[in-house]
Amino acid sequence: MSQASTEEFDLVIVGTGSGNSIPGPEFEEWKIAIVEKGVFGGTCLNVGCIPSKMFVYAADVAETIRKAGAYGIDAEMKSVDWAAVRDRVFGRIDPIVEGGESYRLSDECPNVTVCKGEGRFVGPRTLEVTDLQGTTRQISGRHVVLGAGARPFIPPHPGLENIEFHTSDTVMRLDELPRRMLIFGGGYIAAELGHVFSAFGTEVTMVNRGERLLKHEDEDVSQRFTQLMTDRFDVRCASEVTGVFQDGNTIRTEILRNGVAETIETDVVLVATGRVPNGDLLGLEEAGVSSEDGRVLVDEFFRTDAPGVWAFGDLSNTHQLKHLANAEVRALRHNLLVAEGESEGPMRTVDERFVPHAVFGHPQVASVGLTERTARESGVPIKVATKEYGATAYGWAMEDSESFCKLIADAESRQLLGAHIIGPQASTLIQQLIQGMEFGQTVEELASKQFYIHPALTELIENALLDL
Numbered sequence: 001m002s003q004a005s006t007e008e009f010d011l012v013i014v015g016t017g018s019g020n021s022i023p024g025p026e027f028e029e030w031k032i033a034i035v036e037k038g039v040f041g042g043t044c045l046n047v048g049c050i051p052s053k054m055f056v057y058a059a060d061v062a063e064t065i066r067k068a069g070a071y072g073i074d075a076e077m078k079s080v081d082w083a084a085v086r087d088r089v090f091g092r093i094d095p096i097v098e099g100g101e102s103y104r105l106s107d108e109c110p111n112v113t114v115c116k117g118e119g120r121f122v123g124p125r126t127l128e129v130t131d132l133q134g135t136t137r138q139i140s141g142r143h144v145v146l147g148a149g150a151r152p153f154i155p156p157h158p159g160l161e162n163i164e165f166h167t168s169d170t171v172m173r174l175d176e177l178p179r180r181m182l183i184f185g186g187g188y189i190a191a192e193l194g195h196v197f198s199a200f201g202t203e204v205t206m207v208n209r210g211e212r213l214l215k216h217e218d219e220d221v222s223q224r225f226t227q228l229m230t231d232r233f234d235v236r237c238a239s240e241v242t243g244v245f246q247d248g249n250t251i252r253t254e255i256l257r258n259g260v261a262e263t264i265e266t267d268v269v270l271v272a273t274g275r276v277p278n279g280d281l282l283g284l285e286e287a288g289v290s291s292e293d294g295r296v297l298v299d300e301f302f303r304t305d306a307p308g309v310w311a312f313g314d315l316s317n318t319h320q321l322k323h324l325a326n327a328e329v330r331a332l333r334h335n336l337l338v339a340e341g342e343s344e345g346p347m348r349t350v351d352e353r354f355v356p357h358a359v360f361g362h363p364q365v366a367s368v369g370l371t372e373r374t375a376r377e378s379g380v381p382i383k384v385a386t387k388e389y390g391a392t393a394y395g396w397a398m399e400d401s402e403s404f405c406k407l408i409a410d411a412e413s414r415q416l417l418g419a420h421i422i423g424p425q426a427s428t429l430i431q432q433l434i435q436g437m438e439f440g441q442t443v444e445e446l447a448s449k450q451f452y453i454h455p456a457l458t459e460l461i462e463n464a465l466l467d468l
Ligand SMILES: Cc1cc2nc3c(=O)[nH]c(=O)nc-3n(C[C@H](O)[C@H](O)[C@H](O)COP(=O)(O)OP(=O)(O)OC[C@H]3O[C@@H](n4cnc5c(N)ncnc54)[C@H](O)[C@@H]3O)c2cc1C
Pocket: 014, 015, 016, 017, 018, 019, 035, 036, 037, 038, 039, 040, 041, 042, 043, 044, 045, 047, 048, 049, 050, 052, 117, 118, 119, 120, 147, 148, 149, 150, 168, 189, 278, 281, 282, 312, 313, 314, 315, 320, 321, 322, 323, 324, 325, 358, 360
């Protein structure tokens, strides 16, 4: 059934990830439509950052028990109750998701209309929304904000289309813990979920096209990570997938590793080969919105080249990170108000010079700024320092012999250009360095103009800074 009339809104938001935080008290006079084709709350809450980290935490506990012998503790990991692990995660998340949707539907948000369905442009600032029953409604906004995110990239492996495979969207809700899992990919999602399933006892095989896992990290980090994962489970790098076949209950995958044919048998396949922005599914051409390979192009204020159409987050960004999507939405909210003359200008942008990220694998990896290679290529004279956790007192306490922090500084200005940590609590340890870089502190200021608690793990950072 199709509805010919167009409902007019002041603001149409496509996607309820970070986009759901736009409506607030400042917008209470605005008539707003929120369009969502999937579950409320977007990737981070439902199938991304939050559930994956809740699984990772449980996996870290399992690994801690396995390694307890190193500290003279006789502990044994007997079994993992997958249903309990999974239900702890979604028992917390699902009610939050439902609560988020109910709130938007309730009398507390009288100016917000929730349109459940897939939005697609049919004209400038006008979308058709099709729900699961095929019913359509047409809506238009004086402003349209696109926060439609990204989806898993499915590689063209021959035969993959004929088997039932999982992505990060589905694998965390498996009914049972698989005995064997094959993961395609070697990026952060493969690393985190590989850690999770391996820690719980699944035999994990990882097939990766490149020579190293986490190939975008600093080479030393990526090399160390690859070596540690190879010690832990079956990692097959430099591999090309030549065929995937269902054979009864078994999935058979044929690969060429360094040119040599190998076969892998598994129960479950997880495709984790990156994520592509959803711009190709939005009918952008109908609205005059420019994009590149599905990524919507925006200016520094999050405006597309179509007047009144804005975009942010995984849909328009080259870094697909929740903290960036959130920061962009905060600026974009302000810019909408400025565009309507309801707030003082100027419009805001987001300083993306030092966007950090972390991989919550085992070990963790965290990074900000330039890698050694990119720093050298920039032509700036640099100094590099690498400090092992094992060279600090806390590292001794942890019996750590594999983790390190690597810092890269501008040899003349003495400012940090990049920081890379692989090891326990990397995602927390790096925060001080992000702050130092953001606020322009020199290596000396960071190292010597504050106390470092002894013998905390932060002495790793102090010692690395002192080596620069
Ligand atoms: C497994 C995993 C782990 C992750 N871990 C981290 C992490 O640790 N740290 C981190 O910073 N980032 C992490 N991320 C990335 C993070 O989740 C994203 O960067 C972030 O959620 C992007 O937010 P967004 O608002 O741009 O898009 P999303 O949250 O993806 O929201 C987009 C919404 O738009 C909806 N939508 C799409 N198209 C349409 C349409 N045509 N009509 C209607 N609705 C539509 C979608 O259903 C979705 O709800 C992870 C991602 C995954 C998959």
